[in-house]
Amino acid sequence: MIRAVCCSVARRPITRRKQESNMRRLLCAATMLCAAVAVGQAHAADRGIAVIVKTANSNYWQNVRKGAADAVAKVENYTMTFQGPTSESAVADQVNMVADAVTQKVAAIVLAPSDPDALVPSIRKAWEAHIPVVLIDSMISDSGAKYYQSFLATDNEAAGEALGKEMVDHVGQTGKVAIMSYVPGVGSEIGRVGGFRKYIAEHSHIQIVGPFYSQSQMALAMNQTTDVLASNPDLKGIFAANEMTAVGVGRAIQQAGKSGKLYAIAFDGNEDEQGFVRSGTFQLLAVQGSYAMGAKGVETAIGVLTGAKPTKYVNTGVVFVTSANLDSPEAKQVLY
Incomplete structure (x- = not known):
């Protein structure tokens, strides 16, 4: 009888240690689960679209930025970054910007390529990383045709x-x-x-x-x-x-x-x-339609990300403006 009591008393500390160990495991698992959920929510709330143009120092490209920003503002869980080299001839700088966007694992890239050949390797890297690329304004060479999702520009x-x-x-x-x-x-x-x-x-x-x-x-x-x-x-x-x-x-x-x-x-x-x-x-x-290029470029990129099949080429049109129609509603939609 005494042995039984002694055995019972001896087992209690072991049971408590197991319970404490199990509790610690549960708390650790719960903490990890909460962290994973938080990270997932952060990613969902910040799906970045990189808009990269030929130069940021131009009213034309700033109008593209306005269109892109307005399009992003209409959709939840997406953000936008906007950048461009100091001049349109700074092709190497733009190549680096695209490469950086791929490294940062942005959700999508909207790009106005400054050179039809130089940007192809960077766009290919985006394609390999499963980052959709939407081109605006200017085309790349035929060798990069499969690496972009859609092209929006004036004919x-x-x-x-x-x-x-x-x-x-x-x-x-x-x-x-x-x-x-x-x-x-x-x-x-x-x-x-x-x-x-x-x-x-x-x-x-x-x-x-x-x-x-x-x-x-x-x-x-x-x-x-x-x-x-x-x-x-x-x-x-x-x-x-x-x-x-x-x-x-x-x-x-x-x-x-x-x-x-x-x-x-x-x-x-x-x-x-x-x-x-x-x-x-x-x-x-x-x-x-520079504003339309920015807006439709971002809309197309988001469409690709949400499963829509994009049109390979979209003509964004051109408006002829003279002194006769300079102040017309049609002209004011495209002037900047």
């Missing part, structure tokens, strides 16, 4: 051809017309300038002066245009192929006292360009 070649027609209709079949372009080899530049030159060549005997490349730097475009105007006093027309180039071109035309004396047309539509239309320095702007 730049068609727009360039339409501007070529406008030029021929206003200056006639002969004479000189200058092309002031931006970064050679960029997808949008190839389309715009290529389409413009194609129409001119097929429908007139106009002599093309240029193209000259400003690297999207206003001051360089201004200096180049000043030289072109001085060396070609008989110039009938001038085509500025993007925003920063156009601002430089407009200022050069004004300083040379040539406003209204030649037919000047340009892409994009910031406040400076609008002012050139009002003053008669520019006769026509071809304005892309």
Whole structure:
């Protein structure tokens, strides 16, 4: 009897130790479960979309940012980062930005590639990491076709051809017309300038002066245009192929006292360009839907993430703006 009591007393400490050990295991498991749930909720609440453009130093790309930000704000559990190099010619910087986004394991990337070839390896890495990429504004080379989900942009070649027609209709079949372009080899530049030159060549005997490349730097475009105007006093027309180039071109035309004396047309539509239309320095702007590119680019990326099948190419259109419709609702939707 005494043995039984002794055995019973001896077993109690062992039982308590087991109970305490079991309790510690349960508490540890509960703590780990709570931590896992918290991490999962944090990821769900912060699915980052990286919007990477050609340069952050441009009203055009800032308008893209506005569209992207508004699209993200309409959807729960998504955030957005926005960045771009200091200039459109800083291709290596943009390549690094895409690589960093992949390393950070963002949910998706919305990209306006500065170079059709240089960005392909980075986009491939995103594809390998199962990060969807939506391209806007400019295309990459055919070698990267399978690495992006959708491409949203103006049909730049068609727009360039339409501007070529406008030029021929206003200056006639002969004479000189200058092309002031931006970064050679960029997808949008190839389309715009290529389409413009194609129409001119097929429908007139106009002599093309240029193209000259400003690297999207206003001051360089201004200096180049000043030289072109001085060396070609008989110039009938001038085509500025993007925003920063156009601002430089407009200022050069004004300083040379040539406003209204030649037919000047340009892409994009910031406040400076609008002012050139009002003053008669520019006769026509071809304005892309930059806000729509940002908004639809993010919407498309979120759609891919939630299982929607994207359209491979979406034409975001272009609006021709002149002094006659500058203040119209249609123009105000695209001007910035």
